[in-house]
Amino acid sequence: xxxxxxxxxxxxxxxxxxxxxxxxxxxxxxxxxxxxxxxxxxxxxxxxxxxxxxxxxxxxxxxxxxxxxxxxxxxxxxxxxxxxxxxxxxxxxxxxxxxxxxxxxxxx
Amino acid sequence: xxxxxxxxxxxxxxxxxxxxxxxxxxxxxxxxxxxxxxxxxxxxxxxxxxxxxxxxxxxxxxxxxxxxxxxxxxxxxxxxxxxxxxxxxxxxxxxxxxxxxxxxxxxxxxxxxxx
Numbered sequence: 001x002x003x004x005x006x007x008x009x010x011x012x013x014x015x016x017x018x019x020x021x022x023x024x025x026x027x028x029x030x031x032x033x034x035x036x037x038x039x040x041x042x043x044x045x046x047x048x049x050x051x052x053x054x055x056x057x058x059x060x061x062x063x064x065x066x067x068x069x070x071x072x073x074x075x076x077x078x079x080x081x082x083x084x085x086x087x088x089x090x091x092x093x094x095x096x097x098x099x100x101x102x103x104x105x106x107x108x
Numbered sequence: 109x110x111x112x113x114x115x116x117x118x119x120x121x122x123x124x125x126x127x128x129x130x131x132x133x134x135x136x137x138x139x140x141x142x143x144x145x146x147x148x149x150x151x152x153x154x155x156x157x158x159x160x161x162x163x164x165x166x167x168x169x170x171x172x173x174x175x176x177x178x179x180x181x182x183x184x185x186x187x188x189x190x191x192x193x194x195x196x197x198x199x200x201x202x203x204x205x206x207x208x209x210x211x212x213x214x215x216x217x218x219x220x221x222x223x
Contacts, residue, residue, distance in 0.1 A: 043203055043216055045213075089153075091209045095158030096155060096169075097143065097209070097210055100152075
């Protein structure tokens, strides 16, 4: 199975900061990568698909980049409502869509 | 709009069984594979099972293989997960998600395995 290594596991930042999360795949997954946001008690919400495409309705401060094995998720200017846990997920090895361990984002 | 609604969760003793359902609407259910994904309390997301659009192929995580069975009824737009020989480590919120890339998720249903 493809392993996804996500870092950091937690992150504290101030409102307005630029926030970056990375995800590394154990093998080449092309651009078959999603990024999700999960708030407490809620289902994950898809933000980015195919590594860099913004899901409809998602604010433009969210972005993704990368291909192959190394990927980056960025929030350009952190807002209070962005407090959540973020997950990467590969879907190159369908149907075993493995997830990263998650990054818990908090406000400083 | 796409809607997925899980049901069937609850408290069950170790060794017991439970069947989860996921009612789908807002898309052509019979054209898409479907996943089950779970999340143990305070933990990350774990893929559990997948079924192809026509039910012809089914895939399972090693942790549930031989104990869980995924199925679907396209005439009822409903996905199922039959869970047998339940263990404490199966305690989790179970989500159904539209495949293949899990772009839409239900709200989840909590399964608690405890004596």
